[in-house]
Amino acid sequence: MQAEIRSIGWKKGASSMKDFSNLNLYSEYPDFQVAQKQRQEYLDGINRLIEHLRSQSEEKREAYMNPESYCENPEKYRRDYYEMLGYPLTDYHKGMPLPNVRKWFVGTDDRGDIYRIQIEVLEELWFYGMYFVPKGKREEKSGLVIMQHGGGGSPELCSDIVGENNYYHMTTRILDRGVRVFCPQILVWNRVIVAEPPQRVLPEYDRHRLDNALKQMGSSIQAVETYGMMRCLDYFCADTLVDEDKIGMTGLSYGGFYTMMVAAADTRIVSAYSSCAMNDRFKYDWLDWTWKNSGNTFTDERICALCAPRRYYGEIGRNDAVFTWDTAPDFNRLVKPFYRKFGCEDEFCFHVHEDEHRFDLDDHAGFDFFMEKIV
Template sequence: MCSRRRWGTSPRRGRARPICSTWRADWPGRAVPTSRNFSPWRHFLHELAGVQPDDPVPLDDVAELRAWKERFPTRLEALLGPLPSAVPPEVEVVSSEDCGRYRRDKIVFDVEHHLSSPAWLLVPHDRETPGAAVLAQHEHGLGRGKDEVCAVDGGDDGLREHIRTHRSDYGHQLAERGYVVLATDLRTFGERADWNPPHLYACDLTHVHAAMLGRNLLALDLWDLARALDVLCAHPLVDPARVGMVGLSVGGTVTLFLAAWDTRVKAAVVSGYFSSWASSAAVAWNMCGSQVLHGMLGRLEHVDLAAAIAPRPLLVESGTRDDLFPIDVARAEMAKLARVYDRLDAAAHLEHDVFDDGHRWNGERAYPFLDHWL
């Protein structure tokens, strides 16, 4: 007699009936073995452990490194997937406010058909000729987007305290130092957040919507930021050869990606992000829909993106107590990256600011770094 059964349909009664297959005859009274796994999360970790890099950056041979860098743009664009069609930005200045050392303009510009982006444009009062500028991108944080970066708290004590503890008003700080600063809202943040229901991130829902259209939300954010660079580089008080980019957390994500993709970024500061996808994805509550690309694991790692930036100047900030992007992994990957910069005779263009704190912006070396390179 067969000791295993599967379910079929009785031709007489139309009811499910057992037939020989993989089910044990004593099911369902039999206990499930403890070796069986029901958890998709544990299954993901099992699969993640087996991921091997497809075409990792060469660390020793200069000729191989240069050939790898030639291949990189095609590989990145394949991961980004379909992108929108370009449209004229049609920049509109909505309002202006005197903020002491600089003027804060609210501007709006188009990024694709039927979609626009709001932004804060900070212009120092003493800027009279084209000079240095920075595209400053916000963290995930409280979801307030560009307001947090530009110290626009609207009287919100919670936001004000968050800015203080995370030092996340780096757009404001850069404008105080004399930079023209452009700070936008990524899709689903700030004024571009359609909703943020309890226990859900709007970016996760928008990532699903993008996936249904065959697109990646991260790629769409990068598209919008490239359009922001168009606007910033065209400003009469900006020298396009002196444009940098900075960002914390998800702002660090898009800074690393955009600097690798768009060479108009002449110097970059990536804070609270650089480590590896393999390590950061293993933190159960770490990833959101704004930070991933379909099929990215094993295709491009953080160090690959940073190697694509080389030899342009790059500073990475890492907190020793950042529980999202582990410091030991950051140090190991930075050691690899240092070999890339060294092979390109640009060792002085790479810095790692390690500070004793958690997931926040630091700035102590970032501001002098930008002053030097821009």
């Protein structure tokens, strides 16, 4: 390229800076692509570095946590998991004072009694959800399932209270088995619910910005919401009408991811059913699903392993357009050895059903397996 020498006419201001306005400077303007090759090489180098680090990660995860080491000290790994996610999960311990609660009756339908509930999981942080008591169980002790909605969802949506959905009546199916249901709200709702006038909107937020702000302070949205659900369980397990030995959790999509994460954190959950969420976390490396060094310690298969020896059922749809089934690792091969070490290999199952991004319709597959420990 022929070098061009030109004068840059900077404006003088009230400054003590030396005046360079009359210098003749080499310029490549307006050709910004002169160093395109070097920039591409730098970018390629970053991508090669990532691929190199990821290629070593499986060996590092195996060295960090294997069936033998986990079986020897599962709570050590659970505390490491808390540390990875951050505050307030790191402060959770048994015997904490029960949280403050606001609860009000909504109504009764053919399924049972319906309540709205807020639980103060941290000072002035009120976790919201809907609580269902199955018909005929108002004064009778029964198990409890946390039913977690997915992205864009709400407790009302996953409970057939508003709108059509892809949850296949899961809340109703659980209630039909005589089990109480708590449907918490997590920070993944769609702001615009009805676009046509009169428009209906929910509070506006930026999940990733909030997550980044929390991570700056040693926390994460996952830590806050996992802790929130554990504090909710503190409240429910203190209720004499809730059988604390029969606690389960299930969810779809984001809710399936949360089912995996919360079940790994809280051993009171004796049975978990995660639908359409478990996958290759290097392919689906979303910002709010990524934490420092998680690729070398806790990707999905080892988070699932933290549930051993408790019951766990995972599934994905062969026609799922959100999280593809063929990118999901062989979870049965990767997780069952942890269960086998406890002598309960059959307590874990991962299944590919023939449907789309939704729960399996077949009760005799995952649902019966999941509910067996809770009914």
